[in-house]
Amino acid sequence: MSYCLGIDIGSAYSKGVLMDDRELRASYYCLSGGDFRLTADKIKKELLSQADITSKDISRTVATGYGSKMVAFADKEITDISCHSKAISTLFPSVKTIVDFGDLYSKVFLIDGKGNLLNFLLSGKCAGGSARVLKVMAKVLQVNIENLGDLSFKAKKDIEFNTGCAVFAESEVISRVAEGFAKEDLLAAIHKALSAQCYSLAERLGIERDFALTGGGARNKGLIKAMGDLAGMDVHVPDAPHMTAALGAAILADEALKRLEVRGQNFFVDK
Amino acid sequence: MAEEQKKKKKRRTATKAASSIGPMVKDFIVGTNRIRAEGKQKLAFTFIVCHHEEILRAMDVVPIWTENFAGICGAKRDAERFLERAESLGFSRSLCTYALCGIGFDHWREELGEMPPDAPWGGMARPDFMISTGQILCDPRAKWYQASQQYMPDVPIYNMDMPYPLYDRTADHREVLGYYHKYVVKELRGLIDFLEKQTGKKMDYDKLEERVELSDKTWNLIHETYELRSASPCPMGTGDAMNTMVPMCFMMATQETYDFFTGLNKELKEKIAKKEGVIENEKYRLLWGGGLPSWFALTDFNYFNSKGAVFPAETTYRMVTPLDEMDLPETSDPVEHLAWRWLGYWTFWYDKARKRPGSEPDVERLINYIETYDIDGVVMHEAFSCRTWHVGLIWQLHQLAKIYKPIPVLYLGKDGKQETGHRELPSLILESDIIDISSYSEVDTRNRIDAFIETLESVAKDKASVS
Structure with missing residues (x-):
């Protein structure tokens, strides 16, 4: 199992996508609210619950969106433009x-x-x-x-x-x-x-x-x-256009993970 | 204004020369207040880039660059109270915020009969007279001092008009240059008459000639010095150039400025010899392609640097062009020379633009800088309150895309074979203002910069796959 999490903290709504080797396992969105840190935690908790896994099962997280810098548990921040691009080029x-x-x-x-x-x-x-x-x-x-x-x-x-x-x-x-x-x-x-x-x-x-x-x-x-x-x-x-950036973030997380594994650096990934 | 917003991180400079500018500006502002108190010299409110500094200095008149003072208020994040005061006088926030800040400050100072409390660096001194110098588009340059005069009715204004022929692809501007020259000379002589009346002194034309010669020498030195920035790694970026513009724009025709650029020239040559760049790992070379900076957010240049990007060149505040390339008519009259130099500067890119299909002078300048400085992307800033310098930026990028789009780029195709594609130069437009901090969002600006850097990364990746 190599779960990857994409999380998009937008100015109005926040979204999360959990993938396991490019297979969609869970998704969730909610209002961003006034505390982006708490919102990110809430989304992660919901996705873990849907997929019935724990935090340790997530190999890599990419955060995107207006509040991406507030996602304390992310391994990397990538802009929503790049995340949308990745998801759209994968879908279409x-x-x-x-x-x-x-x-x-x-x-x-x-x-x-x-x-x-x-x-x-x-x-x-x-x-x-x-x-x-x-x-x-x-x-x-x-x-x-x-x-x-x-x-x-x-x-x-x-x-x-x-x-x-x-x-x-x-x-x-x-x-x-x-x-x-x-x-x-x-x-x-x-x-x-x-x-x-x-x-x-x-x-x-x-x-x-x-x-x-x-x-x-x-x-x-x-x-x-x-x-x-x-x-x-x-x-x-896309079928769920509001989730595209989160999906792209999850795909980019998965790609980075595979690159790390190819380089033999998967030991450094916090599992 | 919230205290937190007022707190400002200090921008890191790459050159020693740039780091010496802060004290230089402070001395200048403090100096004008000292001169006011002593009353031995006359003080004039005026505007930069009007080729009249030599006249002012030859007449021993001390200029107070009102835009500069507004910029200082902006950089110190202390412009809001002056902007609010101007608004309370009925001036709209969408007018030039340099002008609003100055008008608000003048009103407050005149109302109190002394400097407003905690005025930045002691405040902007009361002038003896004001010299408006409209530059075709910039209406605040003609109207600002008229507005301030409401609060200083005893302070006279000389309104100087400095036009230049507009670009026409189908006509040679030289056909009408003589008419413009006569007009500009008349305006400059009018300024001399005005100053003679105000100061009670006669112009010393030998002194004026010396000042003009010193300026010309400095122009060539600045051009040569800025060309050094084409080196890789780049030894000085636009962040520093927003400091070194001070002697260039506010202290021309002085030995101090000539010495400053001699020092900068030496420093850059030393850095180049040691291969010492603005940043250690230079990945992207960017052109600041237009727009005045947000003076309260100069640390954004450091943010670009932290992403591996440097700015070897900028069009903003590069107010000199090489004199030997201008082909100025010979004259022994320094006033006539100033007028020729003025026209030569504004028409500098006309001939080059005519030779390139689809180009225009502003675009031609960008193209030349892109090629000379080996540029990977263009960044511009749209300041909402400044129409003069910011109108047309999008159009310039549009024209630039037309020029660069047809350049074929080789891609590595799916089957491993090279395919020809087309690539335009990535560009970024930042949006904010020159001094109105309420128009600025650091998160938003940096998100845009991040996206731009990712675009440059993607372009670089493709280039690498070809080679």
Whole structure:
């Protein structure tokens, strides 16, 4: 048994993936909360419990995400961009362009056929370009965030919308609601505006086929469709896009472990 | 501001010359306050890179570089209270934060009739007059002192306009250079008239000529010294250059500056001979390709260093170009020479840019530095409050990608055979401000740097697999 743990401490949600020789054994996610150290411990405990193993069974841990430096038990920190790249290239080897809809930022990165990172861009500091704007809108329109995508498909009117700033976008939605626009139409407009913002980021980097979406925002069908329409091509989306960085971290942990074993240094790995 | 945020780690310098800058700046600020108290010399608020230092020094006028003082407040993490004061006067935080800091400070000093409490290094002295020097795009340079004058109505302003011909790929700028030269000469002579009235002294043109000659000599020395940084390992990085910019931008036309760069030149040559670099294991050579630094976060350069990255070159504050390559018209009039040098500096990259399809002067400069300094990646900083220097950075990277993307790179294919692919130069844009610390997140900035380093690692791995 060579268990590897990937743990992604994001700004809003934290996720963990436990693998045994590339086989998924357990996964878990929860709100990040106000203490990233405690959250990391909680995720580890849950994964150990699911797999019915102890801490000593874990051969290597890679931490990623905004709070990765807070994961005291990690052997290595690797950025979420590299972790996403690794997971996506493993799941979809033909992908060259990735858009990650995160809660804090949206990110676009180019990878080569081997999952190596070539270049990347982040959305601006404003939440207007991140998946956070969807949460804000769900709250304003009093809609379950899980249903945003499906509702947007029922739109009947085309509305022009601006998500340059999440705060202004919130005010704009409230004004439009007061003007009598249907929430379905507003949601479609928000998806379109958000995807346009991220797409322009991708265009700055140069889009190369194939194209994949990842991150928590990629759970939203409306956003996937809007991005696909803009790109004019099918987009690949993992089954659990919010878990991709944690999955990549676990794969990178596994790769490092195997490299260490090949070099005969596995004795130094704390088992 | 929270005390913790105010506490600042000291940046490690690679050169002895850079470590001597802090006391030099402090002496300068303390010196202006002493001059104010003595009242023997005139003090002028003014801006850097306007080719008028020689005139000021020949007239024995002591410049107070107001942007420099704002930078000091930023570096000491003590700008917030001055920014807040400017905001309370009705100035938006999205304006130039150098200007806001200066306006807030001036207002406070004038209101108290003495320096604000615990003013950084004794504070910015009250000027006898102010010399605005707009540089085409930088509107705060024209408006800042007008705003400050509300609180110092007795302090006169001379507003000097220093244009230069804009780049046009289809036209030779020399066709209109003569008109610009006449205009700039007139503006500089206007400054001399203004100073003569303010000081009650006549300009000594022999003294001016001496100052101009000293400056020219220093320009060539700085160029030669900075070129030494192309050595591998790199003996001095951009972190240090953000210190050595002080004599270059604030103390030109002085023997002290010439001596400083003579010392730096010697120090770099010694380091090169001993193969002594900024870091022991130099992995990546980066270009600081644009943007003023976050003065409160210069330790980020040390963070890059800790990841094996050095910055052998930067476009920011490299305010000299080699005079012998500028082909300046001969003149015995030092004022005319200053105007030619001004135009020569701003049009320096025009001819080179015209020769390269897709290039532009700003991009051409980047390309030349990338090639000269053997650069692996480009880092820029977008400071939200400075439009002048930061507008166009993304466009420059876009153009750069067009130039570098077609360069074929060989990859090792699946079957072990080499395949041709294309690679662009990795780039990183940091986002924050020059002195407004509320715009900065260390965790966020360093996460970005980490991702950039991983990109460089990946590129290096591919290059290694080819060789």
